[in-house]
Amino acid sequence: MAQRVSVNISRRNGAPGDAESCPGCKQLLSAAELKESLNVCPNCGHHFRLGARERVAMLADSGTWEEIAAHLRSADPLEFFDLRPYSERIEEAEYDTGLGEAMIAGTCRIHKMDTVLVVMDFSFMGGSMGSVVGEKFWRAADTAIEYRFPLVAVCASGGARMQEGILSLLQMAKTTCAVDLMSQAPVPFVSILTHPTTGGVLASFATLADVIISEPGALLSFSGPRVIEQTIKESLPDDFGLAESNLSHGQIDMIVPRNQLKDRLVQVLGMLEGGVACALEPLWEEEAGRPGRGGPLAGALGRIKALANAPWRSLKG
Amino acid sequence: MPTLPGVHLKDEIAKITHRLRELGLSRQVDRAVWDKIELARHAERPYTLDYIHHMFPGFIELAGDRCFADDAAIVGGLAAYMGRTIMVIGHQKGRDLAARTRRNFGMPRPEGYRKAQRLMLLANKFGIPVFTMIDTPGAYPGVAAEERGQAGAISATLLCMARLDVPIVAVIIGEGGSGGALALGLADRVLMLENSIYSVISPESCAAILWKDSGEAHLAAQTLKLTSSQVAELEVIDAVLPEPRGGAHRDHAGAAHIVKEALEDNLRQLEALHPQKRKQERFAKFRRMGIWRENGLTLF
Ligand SMILES: [Zn+2]
Numbered sequence: 001m002a003q004r005v006s007v008n009i010s011r012r013n014g015a016p017g018d019a020e021s022c023p024g025c026k027q028l029l030s031a032a033e034l035k036e037s038l039n040v041c042p043n044c045g046h047h048f049r050l051g052a053r054e055r056v057a058m059l060a061d062s063g064t065w066e067e068i069a070a071h072l073r074s075a076d077p078l079e080f081f082d083l084r085p086y087s088e089r090i091e092e093a094e095y096d097t098g099l100g101e102a103m104i105a106g107t108c109r110i111h112k113m114d115t116v117l118v119v120m121d122f123s124f125m126g127g128s129m130g131s132v133v134g135e136k137f138w139r140a141a142d143t144a145i146e147y148r149f150p151l152v153a154v155c156a157s158g159g160a161r162m163q164e165g166i167l168s169l170l171q172m173a174k175t176t177c178a179v180d181l182m183s184q185a186p187v188p189f190v191s192i193l194t195h196p197t198t199g200g201v202l203a204s205f206a207t208l209a210d211v212i213i214s215e216p217g218a219l220l221s222f223s224g225p226r227v228i229e230q231t232i233k234e235s236l237p238d239d240f241g242l243a244e245s246n247l248s249h250g251q252i253d254m255i256v257p258r259n260q261l262k263d264r265l266v267q268v269l270g271m272l273e274g275g276v277a278c279a280l281e282p283l284w285e286e287e288a289g290r291p292g293r294g295g296p297l298a299g300a301l302g303r304i305k306a307l308a309n310a311p312w313r314s315l316k317g
Numbered sequence: 318m319p320t321l322p323g324v325h326l327k328d329e330i331a332k333i334t335h336r337l338r339e340l341g342l343s344r345q346v347d348r349a350v351w352d353k354i355e356l357a358r359h360a361e362r363p364y365t366l367d368y369i370h371h372m373f374p375g376f377i378e379l380a381g382d383r384c385f386a387d388d389a390a391i392v393g394g395l396a397a398y399m400g401r402t403i404m405v406i407g408h409q410k411g412r413d414l415a416a417r418t419r420r421n422f423g424m425p426r427p428e429g430y431r432k433a434q435r436l437m438l439l440a441n442k443f444g445i446p447v448f449t450m451i452d453t454p455g456a457y458p459g460v461a462a463e464e465r466g467q468a469g470a471i472s473a474t475l476l477c478m479a480r481l482d483v484p485i486v487a488v489i490i491g492e493g494g495s496g497g498a499l500a501l502g503l504a505d506r507v508l509m510l511e512n513s514i515y516s517v518i519s520p521e522s523c524a525a526i527l528w529k530d531s532g533e534a535h536l537a538a539q540t541l542k543l544t545s546s547q548v549a550e551l552e553v554i555d556a557v558l559p560e561p562r563g564g565a566h567r568d569h570a571g572a573a574h575i576v577k578e579a580l581e582d583n584l585r586q587l588e589a590l591h592p593q594k595r596k597q598e599r600f601a602k603f604r605r606m607g608i609w610r611e612n613g614l615t616l617f
Contacts, residue, residue, distance in 0.1 A: 077608035082527035131607030169517040202468035222468035223458030
């Protein structure tokens with residue numbers, strides 16, 4: 001079950017030594033340079049996309065990642081064909097990315113805090129959500145509820161996987177139900193929206209998180225900019241749908257640059273976990289001296305136990 | 318892998334096979350699918366307000382999301398129905414040009430979804446069952462709609478429906494287009510009229526993306542499996558409702574009668590369940606959605 005995190009995935013594109021021009025400042029950046037800076041331009045701060053495995057390596061404490069539901073694969077339920085069959089596109093995506101699907105899920109520790117982490121990868125068929133992504137999200141939520149770990153979802157998606165037709169649309173309903181189960185538990189759920197997060201993923205679990213964090217410059221919109229331009233027949237403002245615009249319109253909680261993401265994430269989770277701890281052992285019950293709860297000492301111990309997952313202490317250390 | 322010569326051959330064979338399928342055999346099937354799409358979008362097809370007119374005399378429309386506006390692309394309100402009160406919510410297209418413009422061709426903005434949420438919560442408070450009618454090309458793609466949180470409005474509506482304690486019945490009466498349609502479709506029972514469609518994307522947009530040519534919409538329509546019988550096979554809906562001879566557009570009253578009977582049937586079954594049990598079944602149903610492979614088995 002445990003899988004080692006590897007960032008040395010063979011890719012057809014982007015072989016080592018390739019230099020890339022930064023869309024933000026046009027500076028030429030070497031692959032090694034980009035890798036060193038978590039795929040952020042050291043010159044202007046432009047955030048390049050980050051693969052799912054690289055994201056896990058960045059967020060999870062070294063050696064703590066254990067993947068769940070890794071063996072799930074698309075079944076091509078519609079026998080979908082366009083210019084090429086869906087099954088062939090899947091094979092190619094697997095080969096190009098080294099991933100089995102557009103989302104990986106697992107448990108890990110983040111600054112010593114036990115967490116369920118799901119990460120989407122845009123390079124796997126545009127990070128589209130089909131049956132496997134929906135089922136992986138459900139199992140991740142199940143795991144979070146069972147172990148009382150918070151769930152963190154790093155999103156990157158063009159929307160629903162149209163090659164799975166109506167089944168992909170229904171993954172929006174499915175993941176929504178999973179979010180509701182987490183809020184009944186309750187376990188904290190934080191989403192991290194990265195460039196781009198659009199369509200069905202944005203219109204389901206991604207925007208249902210307790211706290212929504214975005215990376216700078218990420219495109220976050222339900223409809224794609226081109227679709228909107230075609231509809232309204234005029235060109236869009238430069239900042240259309242960007243994280244910064246979403247923040248000012250009240251759609252997300254905060255924008256956090258990649259190099260600060262892990263620390264900020266753990267602070268937010270810690271705050272929410274502190275609340276969960278109090279909800280499990282409410283102070284007022286202790287004061288009312290309700291029978292059968294083991295007295296004030298046991299109550300206090302319970303709180304401490306639930307708070308053990310809160311990481312702000314480890315941040316100080 | 319793609320660099321091996323054998324696989325190129327395989328690619329070619331696949332391409333030729335698909336071309337043959339496109340040209341030959343599939344043409345008739347294709348026509349039947351496209352006929353359904355045209356019926357689902359038929360200008361004379363009964364809309365939500367037509368069903369309300371025939372099914373719910375004394376319907377009281379409730380307006381506004383209490384935040385920003387009243388979106389005419391979604392209508393909702395209270396009605397007395399077979400000895401109980403019911404909350405009716407549905408997408409509304411317009412019949413003539415003025416109405417189409419006012420109703421934005423049935424494409425809701427965030428305030429439409431927020432109105433729907435408000436009405437659902439109101440129904441929940443008083444134990445009133447919720448009945449939704451789905452008929453939209455999709456949520457409106459516009460700058461202001463995005464700024465007001467189109468995605469969040471849809472996801473919040475889905476969550477709202479997941480949480481309702483009251484029974485929910487949804488009927489797809491025409492076009493079930495994408496997330497904008499699904500937003501009213503997280504229901505205990507999802508029914509679909511025979512000549513309606515339910516799809517993740519319109520065939521035109523799908524063709525534009527995958528074929529780079531929206532003229533190939535017929536091919537996209539065929540492979541998307543969006544007709545009522547195809548959707549039923551994928552176990553996404555609970556039942557297909559037959560339409561009057563020739564289609565619902567020929568007989569609004571007849572279509573409304575069929576929907577009314579199905580609604581009553583399903584409501585009775587749902588009302589017989591304990592709310593807790595009803596919600597469990599709702600969650601179990603949506604948990605099963607999807608088809609994937611696991612350990613060599615294909616799972617529903
Ligand atoms: Zn730069």
